[in-house]
Amino acid sequence: MSEEKQAALDALAAKVKPVPSAVSVSAASKEDPFADIEVEFKRQQLIKQALHEERMRQLEIEEKELSIQEKKANLVDAKERQDERAVKRENVSMNSKTKGQALKSMMEADRQVQKRCNHRKGGNGLQGVVAGKGDAAQYAVMKHTFCHNDTWVRCLRCGKTWKPPLERSFKNKEDFYTAVAEYRVALEFQTLNSSSSSSQFGFSDGGAHMREIMEPVSLR
Numbered sequence: 001m002s003e004e005k006q007a008a009l010d011a012l013a014a015k016v017k018p019v020p021s022a023v024s025v026s027a028a029s030k031e032d033p034f035a036d037i038e039v040e041f042k043r044q045q046l047i048k049q050a051l052h053e054e055r056m057r058q059l060e061i062e063e064k065e066l067s068i069q070e071k072k073a074n075l076v077d078a079k080e081r082q083d084e085r086a087v088k089r090e091n092v093s094m095n096s097k098t099k100g101q102a103l104k105s106m107m108e109a110d111r112q113v114q115k116r117c118n119h120r121k122g123g124n125g126l127q128g129v130v131a132g133k134g135d136a137a138q139y140a141v142m143k144h145t146f147c148h149n150d151t152w153v154r155c156l157r158c159g160k161t162w163k164p165p166l167e168r169s170f171k172n173k174e175d176f177y178t179a180v181a182e183y184r185v186a187l188e189f190q191t192l193n194s195s196s197s198s199s200q201f202g203f204s205d206g207g208a209h210m211r212e213i214m215e216p217v218s219l220r
Contacts, residue, residue: 148201
């Protein structure tokens with residue numbers, strides 16, 4: 001126990017001490033020789049009771065202080081966990097944005113390469129090898145017919161794939177019609193490469209659902 005608390009208890013004990021008058025003490029002494037001893041005993045009991053009550057009050061205060069400290073610590077822990085979750089969410093978001101930008105850049109680079117390529121065989125030097133400017137009459141393409149009877153065409157030089165377009169993928173009908181025309185032209189590309197196919201069967205919807213599922217897929 002600290003010196004300050006002990007001093008406070010001593011002061012409290014001093015207040016408990018009764019101050020009997022000279023007449024009452026004298027009278028008590030004459031009537032009962034053990035009166036003074038009894039008074040002192042009671043005084044000591046009062047002091048002990050006061051000390052006990054003060055000690056219990058101090059313990060109660062300490063308990064409340066510990067409870068407050070515990071609650072503060074729990075709040076700090078909760079705040080730290082919340083901050084950690086926020087950092088994780090931010091990292092996930094940044095990673096997604098970074099990957100999305102990388103994929104967008106790759107797709108744009110592929111479009112530029114495919115835009116330069118004429119999809120023909122042959123060619124010499126940078127124009128033929130890098131720019132995809134073939135000079136042969138035959139096209140450098142492969143054709144594959146799927147089980148639902150859709151034929152896809154892939155350029156073996158730039159990787160561009162032509163397949164039956166879905167109208168929902170285009171902003172307007174003009175772009176959709178242009179894509180349909182390009183697909184039909186690709187089907188007519190002359191090539192000595194052998195076409196491939198798989199077992200044929202029909203869908204009740206004519207393969208519309210299959211085209212929707214395979215929309216993001218290419219032969220590259």
